[in-house]
Amino acid sequence: MNMATRIATAERRAQRALPIDLPVGQILQRDCVEAMAALPDACVDMIFADPPYNLQLGGDLFRPEGSRVDAVDDDWDKFDTFEAYDRFTRAWLREARRILKPNGTLWVIGSYHNIFRVGAALQDIGYWILNDIIWRKSNPMPNFRGTRFTNAHETLIWASRSEDSRYTFNYRAMKALNDELQMRSDWVIPICSGGERAKDGEGGKAHPTQKPEALLYRVLLACTNKGDVVLDPFFGTGTTGAVARRLGRQWIGIERESRYVKVARARIDSTLELDESAMKIMPSRAAQPKVPFGALVESGLIVPGTTVTDARRRWTARVRADATIDAIGQQGSIHKIGAAVQGAPSCNGWTFWHMEDAGRLVPLDALRQQYLAALG
Amino acid sequence: MNMATRIATAERRAQRALPIDLPVGQILQRDCVEAMAALPDACVDMIFADPPYNLQLGGDLFRPEGSRVDAVDDDWDKFDTFEAYDRFTRAWLREARRILKPNGTLWVIGSYHNIFRVGAALQDIGYWILNDIIWRKSNPMPNFRGTRFTNAHETLIWASRSEDSRYTFNYRAMKALNDELQMRSDWVIPICSGGERAKDGEGGKAHPTQKPEALLYRVLLACTNKGDVVLDPFFGTGTTGAVARRLGRQWIGIERESRYVKVARARIDSTLELDESAMKIMPSRAAQPKVPFGALVESGLIVPGTTVTDARRRWTARVRADATIDAIGQQGSIHKIGAAVQGAPSCNGWTFWHMEDAGRLVPLDALRQQYLAALG
């Protein structure tokens, strides 16, 4: 390895902020709070958590220290049970927050049995809720006894580590995924069944609450970048790991039960990563190289003295030699003057102002695209 | 009044369990906790509550075209801390539970700002959650800055007074309302606008958060019987009262602000009770859901990297992770790129683009049909 290569490698490592010993691509078979406690501060970009939904269903419930809570049926002990679930929830949410990078985000999925307690806990701990997302099941289990509404959805909470986190949201990719309409907070996705459902040795389902890959696909595509580290503290059959691998994200799984670990390991090993070009998504406008308006004037694409107008020709302005424009007695950038004529607080001059071209009005933004294309 | 009539009247009164001084058909202009405290134990069948959401909005927000969003900035929505909001929430939930009949139910509506705190509080207090219901707005406000998923829903919690309540659920009526399919936990209902929206003196909206009558219609039809007493502790413009009157339910409103009381009073006075036949007119179910191309990619029916081509193989394109396709140096939806390669103004990508399947070209539309069939 020569010096240049060595420096480049070191830089890449620093950019990713990856301590060499981070167990990416591994399933840690341990209690999730203990496993997270062994990881350094601020080391993962996203946490996806599908915790036990808990309570009232007859399932076992464990205190943070590991002891089992007895099933009970009187009011006093019921309160105790909620408290125990809260202690458990707050314990793993706190560790999760510690290992999240400052701009990292958390996703949690749950039902009405537990999601209100989880949501209140994460607000108390300092997370900042960005959205609650409704997974609307296209094929839910009916309510056989006709005593309630068919429980046809689950709720996910998306939260950043803190209020001022500058989190990742691939807005354009989400919009593209939804036929060029903004992606909404209600997602229609079928439940996990058929060939996707992991089986145990006897042909039964390997895990009672396996989540569909389509759900994780949207979560990871929306809120992580390629190479990001995603941790799942309730790994189960490894849906998070499988989709992360497919999309070129790094992953860490935590799962206590050996039978699930085995299934997850095999599943992820047989998952292929998409090739580089297939993994591409619509880039945000901000990620494109910035073109100052002056560059268009300098390059001759726009000649000083040109008249520009808004789409409905309500206002006109003249382009000056220094790429400022002049309207209603004021001079300034295309953005500033666009805002001034409208009396608006701000304005995108690229899309507001237009130029006459063969009898048609063309937004300045079209010229910017032309300029960018010419750069290659 | 003869003896038989007197006995019949007394029986009817006892059946309804209506103390003579219950203020049905009245709006109590008071703080809701005080007003409820003045009512006897176990006197109402249902409580519908639309409490302040504690939105915690920052500065102004502007639409892309420059206009300012009219935000909810009223004093009644301001709380200093989560603790203060919780104290308020637990106080009204406790009084509400005291005045509910043993088999009574509570409905609360909220957003991610407050609903998790409300849900956790009512579980702690002893209510028993029966469903969480998602009001999916058909026409929500977009996310103007492209920073999050469009907040397109609100959440309602339906809870009985206690775990052993024998609550009212009109299963058959709900099934009829949903074209003979079980009513699900996600309801598609438009926001309240147009002629239904109550106006103030100057033609502006009378209340910033008026709920649609269709929402209350479904709630009251599902979970009350004719003649039941419904109380709303955050009455606002009186949607609950108007729908209750329409459906022949008795109502009690509590509202602190005199300007809202005035609007509600006038609104309910001009509302007519439906006769039995009119009440059976039900809205029909929404049309089949639209499938975005992205759903096929997420579900694995189409793998990113797949090559698609037109029927005569003149053009090819590759599918990317966000369901955009890539051809002649451009990226975009199947419709947009289909139009671009042909130089046409528009194109139906579903029928234009095809996929190789066992040596034959299959239009993407066939895969869409497959996806819809799998949904059931």
Place this chain on the structure above:
DNA sequence: AGTTGAGTTGAATCCCATG
């Protein structure tokens, strides 16, 4: 009368790099 198009609006935790 019916159609078209511009304008308005709704419970919203709504930017970020640079100096």
Place this chain on the structure above:
DNA sequence: CCATGGGATTCAACTCAAC
């Protein structure tokens, strides 16, 4: 820390005027 300024960003439904 704050101030500055470039420039990114919207969907469905209703109202009303124009034709």
